[in-house]
Amino acid sequence: xxxxxxxxxxxxxxxxxxxxxxxxxxxxxxxxxxxxxxxxxxxxxxxxxxxxxxxxxxxxxxxxxxxxxxxxxxxxxxxxxxxxxxxxxxxxxxxxxxxxxxxxxxxxxxxxxxxxxxxxxxxxxxxxxxxxxxxxxxxxxxxxxxxxxxxxxxxxxxxxxxxxxxxxxxxxxxxxxxxxxxxxxxxxxxxxxxxxxxxxxxxxxxxxxxxxxxxxxxxxxxxxxxxxxxxxxxxxxxxxxxxxxxxxxxxxxxxxxxxxxxxxxxxxxxxxxxxxxxxxxxxxxxxxxxxxxxxxxxxxxxxxxxxxxxxxxxxxxxxxxxxxxxxxxxxxxxxxxxxxxxxxxxxxxxxxxxxxxxxxxxxxxxxxxxxxxxxxxxxxxxxxxxxxxxxxxxxxxxxxxxxxxxxxxxxxxxxxxxxxxxxxxxxxxxxxxxxxxxxxxxxxxxxxxxxxxxxxxxxxxxxxxxxxxxxxxxxxxxxxxxxxxxxxxxxxxxxxxxxxxxxxxxxxxxxxxxxxxxxxxxxxxxxxxxxxxxxxxxxxxxxxxxxxxxxxxxxxxxxxxxxxxxxxxxxxxxxxxxxxxxxxxxxxxxxxxxxxxx
Numbered sequence: 001x002x003x004x005x006x007x008x009x010x011x012x013x014x015x016x017x018x019x020x021x022x023x024x025x026x027x028x029x030x031x032x033x034x035x036x037x038x039x040x041x042x043x044x045x046x047x048x049x050x051x052x053x054x055x056x057x058x059x060x061x062x063x064x065x066x067x068x069x070x071x072x073x074x075x076x077x078x079x080x081x082x083x084x085x086x087x088x089x090x091x092x093x094x095x096x097x098x099x100x101x102x103x104x105x106x107x108x109x110x111x112x113x114x115x116x117x118x119x120x121x122x123x124x125x126x127x128x129x130x131x132x133x134x135x136x137x138x139x140x141x142x143x144x145x146x147x148x149x150x151x152x153x154x155x156x157x158x159x160x161x162x163x164x165x166x167x168x169x170x171x172x173x174x175x176x177x178x179x180x181x182x183x184x185x186x187x188x189x190x191x192x193x194x195x196x197x198x199x200x201x202x203x204x205x206x207x208x209x210x211x212x213x214x215x216x217x218x219x220x221x222x223x224x225x226x227x228x229x230x231x232x233x234x235x236x237x238x239x240x241x242x243x244x245x246x247x248x249x250x251x252x253x254x255x256x257x258x259x260x261x262x263x264x265x266x267x268x269x270x271x272x273x274x275x276x277x278x279x280x281x282x283x284x285x286x287x288x289x290x291x292x293x294x295x296x297x298x299x300x301x302x303x304x305x306x307x308x309x310x311x312x313x314x315x316x317x318x319x320x321x322x323x324x325x326x327x328x329x330x331x332x333x334x335x336x337x338x339x340x341x342x343x344x345x346x347x348x349x350x351x352x353x354x355x356x357x358x359x360x361x362x363x364x365x366x367x368x369x370x371x372x373x374x375x376x377x378x379x380x381x382x383x384x385x386x387x388x389x390x391x392x393x394x395x396x397x398x399x400x401x402x403x404x405x406x407x408x409x410x411x412x413x414x415x416x417x418x419x420x421x422x423x424x425x426x427x428x429x430x431x432x433x434x435x436x437x438x439x440x441x442x443x444x445x446x447x448x449x450x451x452x453x454x455x456x457x458x459x460x461x462x463x464x465x466x467x468x469x470x471x472x473x474x475x476x477x478x479x480x481x482x483x484x485x486x487x488x489x490x491x492x493x494x495x496x497x498x499x500x501x502x503x504x505x506x507x508x509x510x511x512x513x514x515x516x517x518x519x520x521x522x523x524x525x526x527x528x529x530x531x532x533x534x535x536x537x538x539x540x541x542x543x544x545x546x547x548x549x550x551x552x553x554x555x556x557x558x559x560x561x562x563x564x565x566x567x568x569x570x571x572x573x574x575x576x577x578x579x580x581x582x583x584x585x586x587x588x589x590x591x592x593x594x595x596x597x598x
Contacts, residue, residue, distance in 0.1 A: 031058075033104045033115035039088070040215075042126035043096040045148075050104050050115075051086040059109035063089055065102035068119065076105070092148070097124040127215035128159065128207035135222055141195050145205035145217055146187045162207040164190045170202045171219065178206070197225030198253075227253040229301035229308035234261075236297075237283070239318045240396045245283040246299030246310055254304035261286060263297040268312060271300060291319040291345030319344040321392035321399035326353065328406055329375070332439070332488075337375045338390030338401055346395035352376055354400075355388040363391055363398055381408045412437040414485040414492035419446070421499070427471035431463075431483035431494055439487035445469065448481040453496060456484055476502045476529020503528035505576035507585035510537070515590075518562040522554070522574030522585055530578030536560055538584075539572040547575055547582050567594045 032053040039047040052061055066074035079087040087104070094100065100122070104115035129148040136142035143164050163180035165172045181188035188205075195201065201224065205217035233247035244261050261284055262275040278284035282299065289295055295317065299310040324339035336353055352369040353376055354361045370376040374390070386408055390401040415435040422430050429446060446469050449458040461469040467483070479501065483494040508523035520537055537560050538551035545551075554560040558574070570592065574585035 035118045038120055042129055043123050044094050045092045045129050047090050049088050052106055058106050060107045063102050068099040068101050094122050096122050098122050125211045127213040128209050130205050130217040133205045133217045133220050141192045144189045147207050158210045160208045164205055166201050166203040172202055172204055195224045198227050199224050226305035228306050229303055231299045231310040234299045234310045234313045236315050242286045242289050252303045257302045259301040261299050263295050267296045269296055269298050289317045291317050318346045318396045320396050321394050323390045323392050323399050323401035325402045326388050326390050326404040335377045344394050349393050351392040355386050359387045361387050361389050383410050409438045411439050411489045413490040416483050416494040418495050419483050419497040430468040433485050437487050442486050444485040446483050448479055454480050474501050502530045502580045504581045505578050505583035507574045507576050507583050509586045510588040521559040524576050528578050533577050535576040537574055539570050541568055543571045545571055545573050565592045567592050
């Protein structure tokens, strides 16, 4: 016999599953087809085996088979087996010592996909073919089977021996215990004596033909007497949900009455301890389990003969931490405190406070980590309404406390209005506080200097209750004044008031040094608190001359010559200029006669 090769390939297939909307795009699904070596080849039969994998449900699967070279006349046989356990089919009525080919097919009801072909040869001489061994539903030790082909000629003939073999370990052979059947019919009934109570047996039918070919049927398992259910695979699916599952391997000698889980804290729990009855899927949530406690859990199943238990599972349940409410222990500094009620049975890796301005805050919003006393100061808040929750993190996740709503008023330095002069004679000044900054005012007044932006390190004036103060008589000059107010956060200042007390210069009378040349002298009596930039004499013929009329700049002795003048009457004044403007001395007049002119 040629050995079959394993063939595996994947092909995208578009399967339209269920009813789809008009514009829905079909999903691309991969189907894998794998031929395996035939399980059994005889003269006139073969048992084929293969496996199909698919991402979506298939409408049909099966085999096509034909004599080698004659695929045009292929026959097909559908498979009903589950994809999880592979596909099997028995082909009968084949020709002895013949070559055949075959392949898999799979379809979605509209299209069919074919796999790569395999091949096999039937035997010239072969094994008998046996049906499945059947157990009588009422008599536990009575079995029937049928010989479908003796491997030589005819059906059920030329058999040297046939019957049932069994053991308690599995895969029995004729070397184990056996009971032969009598007669030459194709169907046989065998009664097995002396089966033990409460025992599991493995059985197969067998047949031996006169060509020394020995064949066995598929194996079956029976349980005799009053046997209990058999359970395995207990496990904790979800510690947070306290969800467990188990597997019922065998119902035992009777139908299952109930199933579930039982537990205690001492070991080897039974249904006399705490228990939870579950449904047929054998999963259940044991909500009574407390965190941070070691429990011993077993699955159980009950039939008419008693209760069977699984192996024991030791577990420690973990739950979310439980956190207390938030308390605002220092409103001015926004310091908050909470408590950890329970750690949920797992180490706390972080705890703190989370907040937002919309409600139901989480760690995805603003967060501040707390200290060991579960206390923290939130310094990032501005004025407004905030929602705050305490939180703690353990292995199970994040546990939150109840929400606290607080109105935050952030402390700031005071905000002041501008400074005003309300009395120019006494230089009385006044200001007002627009916003105290959320804290008590501890000091307020005015600071001043001769440089820009004075502060409390310069000259100070205390303010009265009306936030006024008197500067008093001040030397001519430029002064910069700001109001200030202090609270626990700091000191706020007003805008700067510039107070200019300078005057125009004061100039003395004109002294005639030389009348013929019109040379005069004057004197600077007061610079007015400013810097003198220019000084001299100005004149005109109408009176009260100023620097926009004729003028001449004086020397450092405040002496200057007017120069030649035409006949007429002239009015002359000395002048001096500072930052405030021009100051003039008393007016002096002269008459220039023709004889005196040029």
